[in-house]
Amino acid sequence: MSLPTLNALSPLDGRYAAKLSALRPIMSEHGYMHRRVQVEVAWFIALSDAGFAEFKPLTTGARAYLLGLVKNFCEADSLAIKEIEKTTNHDVKAVEYWIKSKFEARPELQRAAEFVHFACTSEDINNTSHALQLRSGRDQIVLPSLDRILLKLREMAHVFADTPMLSRTHGQTASPTTVGKEMANVVMRLQTACERIAAVKIMGKMNGAVGNYNAHLSAWPDFDWEAFSRKVVETPEPLGLGLTFQPYSIQIEPHDYMAELFDAMARANTILIDLARDIWGYVSLGYFRQRPRAGEVGSSTMPHKVNPIDFENAEGNLGLANALLRHLSEKLPVSRWQRDLTDSTVLRNMGVALGHATLAYAALLAGLNKLEIDERTLAADLDAAWEVLAEPIQTVMRRFGVAGAYEKLRELTRGQAVTAQALHDLILSLEIPQAEKDRLLALTPGSYLGLAAVLARRV
Numbered sequence: 001m002s003l004p005t006l007n008a009l010s011p012l013d014g015r016y017a018a019k020l021s022a023l024r025p026i027m028s029e030h031g032y033m034h035r036r037v038q039v040e041v042a043w044f045i046a047l048s049d050a051g052f053a054e055f056k057p058l059t060t061g062a063r064a065y066l067l068g069l070v071k072n073f074c075e076a077d078s079l080a081i082k083e084i085e086k087t088t089n090h091d092v093k094a095v096e097y098w099i100k101s102k103f104e105a106r107p108e109l110q111r112a113a114e115f116v117h118f119a120c121t122s123e124d125i126n127n128t129s130h131a132l133q134l135r136s137g138r139d140q141i142v143l144p145s146l147d148r149i150l151l152k153l154r155e156m157a158h159v160f161a162d163t164p165m166l167s168r169t170h171g172q173t174a175s176p177t178t179v180g181k182e183m184a185n186v187v188m189r190l191q192t193a194c195e196r197i198a199a200v201k202i203m204g205k206m207n208g209a210v211g212n213y214n215a216h217l218s219a220w221p222d223f224d225w226e227a228f229s230r231k232v233v234e235t236p237e238p239l240g241l242g243l244t245f246q247p248y249s250i251q252i253e254p255h256d257y258m259a260e261l262f263d264a265m266a267r268a269n270t271i272l273i274d275l276a277r278d279i280w281g282y283v284s285l286g287y288f289r290q291r292p293r294a295g296e297v298g299s300s301t302m303p304h305k306v307n308p309i310d311f312e313n314a315e316g317n318l319g320l321a322n323a324l325l326r327h328l329s330e331k332l333p334v335s336r337w338q339r340d341l342t343d344s345t346v347l348r349n350m351g352v353a354l355g356h357a358t359l360a361y362a363a364l365l366a367g368l369n370k371l372e373i374d375e376r377t378l379a380a381d382l383d384a385a386w387e388v389l390a391e392p393i394q395t396v397m398r399r400f401g402v403a404g405a406y407e408k409l410r411e412l413t414r415g416q417a418v419t420a421q422a423l424h425d426l427i428l429s430l431e432i433p434q435a436e437k438d439r440l441l442a443l444t445p446g447s448y449l450g451l452a453a454v455l456a457r458r459v
Contacts, residue, residue: 012355023358026136027351030078035129036095037077038070040117042240043124043206044099046232047115052220055115062108067238069102092122119215121208123339127253128204128233130347131243134261135202137354145361146194146268150187152368154459157183161456163373164446165287166381166388173385176448179287179373180456186275187459193268200261204233205246205253210338251339255332262329262353269318269325269357272364276311276318279367283308286377290370310367317360324353382445387418392448393427393440400432420444 008014025031045066048058058066077098085094096117103109117125161180166173206229208215216225230245246253282288290308328350332343390409397405412418412426427440 010352012352012359016355016359019359019362020355023137023141023351023355026140027133027354029348030075031133031136031351032129033078033081033091033095034070034073035132036092036125037073037099038132038238039125039128039241040095040099041066041070042238043118043120043232044112044116045239046228046235047118048112050223050228052223055112058112059108062106065106065109069099070238090122092117092125095125119208119213119219120206121251123252124206124208126344128206128241128243130258130350131202131204131253132241134258134350135243137351138197138200138202138261141358142265142354142361143194143198145358145365146190146197149272149361149365149368150190150194152365153183153187153190156180156368156371157187157456157459160373161453163375163378164382164449165378166385166445173388175388175391175450176382176445176452178449178452178456179378181452182278184456184459186271189271190268191459193264193271196264197261197268200257200264201244202261203246203253203257204241204243205229205249206233207247207249210251211249250335250337252335252343255343259329259333262325265353265357266322266325266329269322269360272360273315273318273322276315276364276367279371280308280311280315283311283371285381286374287381289372289374290367291372308367310363310370314360314364314367317356317363321353321356321360324349324356328353379446385445386420386423387413387416388445389423389440389443389448390418392443393423396432396436396440397430400436402430402432 005014005017008017012020025034045058045063048055081091081094081098084097085091088094088097099116100113103113157180159180160183161178163179164176165179165182167175167177205211207213207226213225213229216223226247230247231240233241233243233245236242244257248254279288283290328346331346335343390413394405394409397408402408408426412422424441427437430437
């Protein structure tokens with residue numbers, strides 16, 4: 001670990017820096033600058049094709065050069081923009097000046113330099129850049145990470161579809177299930193959450209200082225600027241941005257889609273917190289063992305320990321992610337009058353929220369991959385919980401009209417240690433068909449599973 005990493009205020013750029021290498025180019029300030037250059041270039045090229053006498057269509061070579069500025073954008077370019085910002089004290093203007101500096105020795109582009117950032121407010125560039133960042137972060141990092149967890153959980157649902165496990169409603173013994181069915185429950189919840197994340201339309205606006213195309217119309221009053229803006233926003237990359245057009249805004253895009261996206265992510269994270277806590281509990285009960293890693297230490301003083309640290313790490317980082325995501329979703333749609341700057345500093349923490357979530361997804365998957373079933377412990381727990389068969393016995397009794405069925409089983413089993421023999425004695429005394437007696441006598445806690453295995457295999 002380098003000294004700068006040790007001095008990092010955020011563990012995302014310190015202790016966990018190496019684990020976020022895929023997210024950093026997308027959600028960092030460098031990633032933000034990259035997207036700003038992309039937006040400015042797309043707008044500039046589109047203006048050249050708008051039919052204005054003052055800005056003729058760019059040559060093929062000029063277009064290729066401009067698109068190359070985007071494609072080949074690197075950290076040195078970001079540093080150059082930051083150097084310009086020392087003078088401008090304005091980050092978007094610094095991007096504009098950097099692009100214009102790249103026109104030197106290119107007369108065609110120099111003649112058109114004043115069309116860089118033409119009629120745009122900073123937020124036209126910023127909101128679309130944030131949108132591009134979020135789309136990449138969602139599609140390249142968040143959803144693939146969640147898909148890997150889903151794949152693992154679905155595998156576990158199928159492999160352990162028939163593995164019986166004692167349920168524990170309210171922490172007490174309850175009707176048995178299977179390990180696979182419990183994984184299947186999470187698969188279905190998480191799959192729905194992922195679909196909602198993927199369905200959010202990522203939006204962008206390019207309509208000027210207060211959303212009315214004022215500056216645009218002052219230059220060309222008869223031009224359809226709204227249609228032009230829509231085309232730039234919705235045309236696929238690289239000539240457009242490939243976003244969904246936002247037709248109404250103040251100076252800033254309303255950020256409602258961001259709130260929707262962050263809420264959807266938080267819902268998925270909450271499902272995973274639930275899973276992490278349950279697995280932690282099953283490890284504690286001995287239902288799962290964890291494969292130890294060579295050289296790893298579980299405790300500084302207790303050599304025997306193999307702690308569920310991956311699930312604890314996941315739970316902690318999911319909580320941090322959700323705290324940020326919920327603040328983002330509550331704060332961002334609120335802006336005083338036509339604009340205030342409270343969203344600007346908050347938006348710079350989108351990568352922090354996604355960073356904690358990304359860490360959590362990796363930790364959770366690592367933990368799931370270490371798990372092994374302890375079938376002996378599962379079987380022993382089931383064999384010590386014959387009281388759970390009170391449910392099927394009283395249900396069959398009710399089918400055949402035995403009066404007070406529920407009450408009789410409650411008297412025999414509630415709050416008491418119940419043996420197989422006691423239940424069998426009761427079954428033998430019942431006035432029900434012999435075939436039903438035989439079926440109940442054959443039942444064990446480990447075979448009383450309903451449709452658990454079928455449901456587990458269906459996901």
